[in-house]
Each structure stands twice: as C-alpha cells, then as structure tokens.
Amino acid sequence: MAVIVPVRDESSNIAACLHSLLTQCYPAARFGVLVVDDESTDDTALIVQSLAEKNAQLKLLRSHALPRGTTGKSHACSLGARAAPARTEWLCFVDADVRADPPLLASAVQAAVREELDLLSLAPRHELRSFAERLVLPCGLFTLAFTQDLRESQAPDTANARHRERNDERPVHADPEEGL
Numbered sequence: 138m139a140v141i142v143p144v145r146d147e148s149s150n151i152a153a154c155l156h157s158l159l160t161q162c163y164p165a166a167r168f169g170v171l172v173v174d175d176e177s178t179d180d181t182a183l184i185v186q187s188l189a190e191k192n193a194q195l196k197l198l199r200s201h202a203l204p205r206g207t208t209g210k211s212h213a214c215s216l217g218a219r220a221a222p223a224r225t226e227w228l229c230f231v232d233a234d235v236r237a238d239p240p241l242l243a244s245a246v247q248a249a250v251r252e253e254l255d256l257l258s259l260a261p262r263h264e265l266r267s268f269a270e271r272l273v274l275p276c277g278l279f280t281l282a283f284t285q286d287l288r289e290s291q292a293p294d295t296a297n298a299r300h301r302e303r304n305d306e307r308p309v310h311a312d313p314e315e316g317l
Contacts, residue, residue, distance in 0.1 A: 138168035138227040138242065141217030143210050144185075145175040147233035151184050154233045159192055163242035168194070168229075171220060173213040175200045 140158055144151060151172070158170050172185045174197060182197060189195040198220055200213050218228055227246060231237065241259075249257045260278070265271040 138163070138229055138246065139217070139221035139225045140168060140170045140229045140231055140242070141214060141221070142170065142172045142231050142233055143175060143213030143217065144172055144177060144181050144233045145209055145213075146177045146179045146181060148177075148179040148181045148184055150233040151181055152188065154231070154235055154237075155185070155188055155195060157235070157237040157239075158231065158242075159188075159194060160239060161237065161242045162239045163246070165194060168242060169222070170195045171198055171217050172196070173198045173200055173217040173220075175209040175213045176202075 142151075142154065142158070147154075155170065155172070161168070172195070174182045174185065176199075182199065185195070185197045189197055198216060200209075200216055203209060203212050214230055217230075221228060227249070229242065229245070245257055245259060248254070265274060
C-alpha cells in the first residue's frame with residue numbers, strides 16, 4: 138500500500154498526521170507513506186524530511202510547477218500515485234489534517250477485500266472546534282450525501298450496471314420529479 142499525503146503549507150498538521158500513519162497496526166513492510174509537497178512556503182518539507190531521516194517508510198516528493206489547467210491537490214495526488222512502487226496493490230490518499238487511529242489501514246483493506254471493492258472512501262471524524270465549523274461542515278457533508286447519485290456516473294460495464302440492465306431497472310434520480 139502507498140499512503141499518499143498531498144501537502145501545501147501544512148507545518149501545523151503534518152507531524153501529527155505522519156505519526157498517526159506511521160504507527161498503524163498494518164504490517165510496516167507492506168506500506169509506505171509518500172508526502173507530496175506542493176511548493177509549500179512554510180516548514181512543511183523540512184518537517185517531513187526530518188521525520189523521513191528517522192523512518193524508512195516515509196518519503197518526501199517535491200512537486201514541480203503545476204501544469205496549466207490543473208490544481209495543486211489533484212496534481213500532487215497524481216504525482217504520488219505515479220511515484221508509488223510498481224508492486225503497490227492499494228493507494229490511500231490522506232489529507233494532512235487527518236489523524237488516523239491505529240487500525241485504520243488494516244480495517245480499510247480488510248473491508249475492501251471482504252466486499253470485493255476497487256474503491257473505498259472513508260469519512261473521517263472531524264474535530265469541529267469553532268461554531269462555524271460545527272455549523273458549516275456537517276451541513277455541507279449532509280447536502281453532498283443526498284444530492285449526489287453516483288449510479289448516474291457508473292461505468293456501463295460494471296456489475297451493478299449489468300444487474301440493472303438484466304432487471305430492466307432504470308437509474309434512480311436524486312430529484313423525484315426527474316425521470317422516474
């Protein structure tokens with residue numbers, strides 16, 4: 138597994154994030170952490186480099202200038218995925234403000250294998266400190282969860298799409314007035 142952490146100016150978060158990732162109960166020989174620094178102007182890269190000198194599982198990759206039409210985070214994620222070792226079976230993308238409990242990686246892989254998943258997206262538990270965070274973040278996540286119908290964007294050759302075709306089912310739309 139390659140754990141990819143895209144960062145830009147995350148000096149206040151990166152050490153705690155990396156400590157939580159490097160202390161996972163997933164076998165250390167089976168994963169590495171790659172931090173992709175997207176041209177930070179603070180001490181983020183220095184902190185990562187210092188930690189990497191003490192831990193062979195951790196590597197720092199410095200992003201080059203952004204290609205035209207791309208954004209920093211998606212570019213950093215792409216660089217990290219391409220830099221993962223060829224033997225990598227799983228890619229795990231983690232934001233620098235995440236603190237992973239020790240069983241996170243093992244539990245995620247176990248769930249993905251058990252359910253035969255190709256993609257697993259986890260929702261972290263957020264530490265909401267300010268009133269604004271407590272108001273905006275849950276409302277935003279709730280809105281996203283109920284306004285997205287990912288079946289609409291599912292590739293036609295997937296098992297669920299074939300199931301719908303066999304059973305003459307049409308995709309369910311998020312808007313009950315639309316297309317039912």
